[in-house]
Amino acid sequence: MADEDELNPKNHPTDNAEKDPDDWVTGDEPMTGAQRSYLKTLSEKAHDPEAYAEDISKAEASKRIDALREKSGME
DSSP, X not given: OOOHHHHOGXXXXXXXXXXXXXXXXXXXXXXXXXXXXXXXXXXXXXXXXXXXXXXXXHHHHHHHHHHHHHHHTOO
């Protein structure tokens, strides 16, 4: 049987830190200012202006940021 400390989620704060953006409760909200700035910078550096759009959600911005970071080797 597992030790009680092992079962306490407070002892593993990052186990669930990375959720799929599609599962975010606030994923449908407009992207944040920080996301907007970072996405714009990444799209310019990657020479992919189509990756940037003003009217996307937080979840979509996160996906595009991840894709651009992977594409540019910034992971």
